Amino acid sequence: MRFYLIGAGVINRTHAEAIYKIEGEEVIEIKVADPNPAALASFAERFPQVTTFTDAKEMLNEEPREDDIVIVGTPPFTHFPLSRMALESGRHTLCEKPLVMNREEAEALLEIAKANNRMLGCCSVRFLQVPKTDEVKRILNSGELGDVYKISFVFRGQRGRPGIEHQPESRWFLDKSKAAGGIVMDWGPYDFTLLNDMLQPVSVEVASAWTAKPETDIDPKDVVYDIEGHVGAMLKFQQASGKSVWVQYERASCTHGEPYYTVEIEGTNGAVKWSPYFETDQVLVKSDKNGEVITNENTIPYEGQIGYMDHPIHFFYQKVKGQQSPAVVNEQAVFNFLCLQSIYDAAASQQAVVLRRK
Ligand SMILES: NC(=O)c1ccc[n+]([C@@H]2O[C@H](COP(=O)([O-])OP(=O)(O)OC[C@H]3O[C@@H](n4cnc5c(N)ncnc54)[C@H](O)[C@@H]3O)[C@@H](O)[C@H]2O)c1
Structure with missing residues (x-):
């Protein structure tokens, strides 16, 4: 089984580790391409069994096999041309988030995947x-919360900007023409993949949205820094049943306000609060008993050899092998990306934007 990594930076190291955890393949071959010799050398030092290339095109030149996988782990402004090259080389392609830079690239890439009969x-x-x-999905679908009408999805960090507080060596995160955006494009992909997985909407309406760029004394002055650090939106997720759920969305990688997170689903008979991310494994289910709120507390840890960071590789591998998998590909991958684009569109136009599933 062959994996072709484009980019030898931070995330493709994580992906290489995930690839070596795949079970059931006798031989796993990894090739990696990066024009930066320093990145390539330190990648090869960490994973001495890989074959290195300075040019991705040259790496992809050999005859493709049916289950070859390319992983694009480079800055977002390169995702479209590199994913196109990978798909056109006849290989299934797993691209880092955000998928691409804008709507036009998203739609074009889907067409290229289909034309080449490969998965994106x-x-x-x-x-x-x-x-x-x-467990939260089970509760949501069981009906025990009654009529579910609202989700609060709020993650506010005071100082957590990639390119400044995290990974300061990767300044491209701060430049919209390279990163596609700020916190919307950095964490939004995870948030909307989750929300769309839980709610399975036929359409998402961004009723209103705003973005802001809070400033700090350590903001770099020597590089382009034009991405937002704080976003808010009110969204309506319309489901096939005709039911709709409002989502109050907020994300900050920089705010002078209080840091906190709240992910809570509210229905007419109960509410459930948890963190889909790293903060806690607690699932709090609230309901009414004799006119009082009662809370049922459950801790559900994630154990085992395969962790969150391994998911993208393992799920895509399962999908390529025709196994049951939660991997997000093709139309769904593009829909998830377009939710993010729609937040920017609504914030810029100050008008509602409706995104329908084709
Ligand atoms: N760093 C993280 O924790 C993290 C987590 C999740 C997702 N991501 C995503 O992964 C992607 C890459 O982020 P990163 O943190 O690994 O960046 P990085 O800056 O650490 O590495 C990017 C690498 O891509 C290489 N590159 C650029 N153009 C190339 C090309 N044409 N061909 C081959 N290589 C090329 C660069 O030389 C660099 O080594 C981004 O889309 C980012 O949003 C990063």
Whole structure:
């Protein structure tokens, strides 16, 4: 089984580790391409069994096999041309988040995947199939919350900007023409992959949205820094049954306000609160007893050899092998990306934007 990694930076090291955890393949071959000799050398030092290339095109030149997988782990402005090259080389392609830079690229890439009869996946699936979230999905679908009318999805960090507080060596995160955006494009892919997985909407309406760029004393002045650090939106998720759920969405990688997170689903008979991410494994279910709120507390840890960080690779591998998998590919990958684009569109136009599933 052959994996072709484009990019030898931070995330493709994580993906290489995940590839070596795949069971059931006798021989796993990894090739990696990066034009930066320093990145390539330190990648090869960590994974001496890989074959290195300075040019991705040259790496993909050999005859494709049916189950070859390319992983695009480079900055977002390169995702479209590199994923196109990978798909046109006749290989299934798993691209890092955000999938691409804009709507035009998203739609064009889907056409290229279809024309080449290959799958296009996105790495935004990291937090799917996690036991605590699966339990929340079970509760949501069981009807025990009554008529579900609202979700609060709020993650506010005071200082957590990639390119400044995290990974300061990767300044491209701060430049919209390279990163596609700020916190919307950095964490939004995970948030909307989760929300779309849980709610299965036929359409998503961004009723209103805003973005802001809070400033700090350590903001870099020597590089382009034009991405937002804080976003808010009110969204309506319309389901096939005709039912709709409002989602109050907020994300900050920089705010001078209080840091906190709240992910809570509210229905007419109860509410459930949890973190789909790293903060806690607690699932709190609230309901009424004799006019009082009662809370049922459950802790559901995620154990085992395969962790969150391994999910994108393992799910896509399962999908390519025709196995049951929560991997997000093709139309769904593009729909998830377009939700993010729609937030920007609504914030810029100050008008509602409706995105329908084709
Ligand atoms: N760092 C993280 O924790 C993290 C987590 C999840 C997702 N991601 C996503 O992964 C992607 C890459 O992020 P990163 O943190 O690994 O960046 P990085 O800056 O650490 O590495 C990017 C690498 O891509 C290489 N590159 C650029 N153009 C190339 C090309 N044409 N061909 C081959 N290589 C090329 C660069 O030389 C660099 O080594 C981004 O889309 C990011 O949003 C990163």
